[in-house]
Amino acid sequence: MLSKKTKRFRGIEKIISTIDYICDTGKNGSGLQNKSLYESLVNLKGCSAQGSENGFGISFMSGMNEKIIQGQKFVHIVSCNTHGTSSLLTTFAGRQLENLEAAEMVLVRRSEDIGNHERLVSANVVARHLDPNLGTHHAIDVCDMFAFQNIKCNLTSSDITTPSQLMHSVRFNIKLKNSLSKADVLYHYLVQISPKDNLGLVM
């Protein structure tokens, strides 16, 4: 039983027209389903949806393409695995992937979040490749995001879902055009997490 205090909630219908910005963090498909509602809200200035909602708006990843979303009303925040994969690629191959020859990754993912109980699997499940060259949707999503910036990304991904709620991990193999030093990797990483292109680092 909920306590009397907890039961005092506002009705969403009463406040929705006063909202300036919406972060849609619902389950798979909710952002795309709700988009027509959001489009009908005349006072709404912006809206973002999570990784599963591919096509909701411009694909965005922090540290990767801030400029491309300026002035955009609908933004798609790419998934955790797209973030992880892109971070690995840019850390080793540079922000423009200028040093990338090819890469392949295996995403080992939990079946669902710790608070949910809908998608648990009883054993490891390997996902089918959606594209003969790119593999699973992870590489497709990453390549789509880089394509927004006219950057070509030679990546193949595979996916295995485990009977766990704990975390995701990535096994990766990245082939570079040129060898690089520890300082290069550190520089790429710091540039990636900085909002500025040039940190003025002394390496």
Add this chain to the structure above:
Amino acid sequence: MNVLVSVIGNIGTTILNLLVQYKSDLGISKIYGNKHTINAWNEVELNHLRNLGVLICCPKKQKGFEELKK
């Protein structure tokens, strides 16, 4: 500026806590959090958010919660 986080789940809770932390920096007046299904075990988390200043909302015609009052 009023911001709504819909839904309060794994990601939504994290975003709400970030918005609370940077509320003044981002020029936010009110932060709303929408919870579709409210279970008894959500009470502690929802009250924690409410104590941080998050205004909790839910769908009016949610099954079992039709009698909820504002």
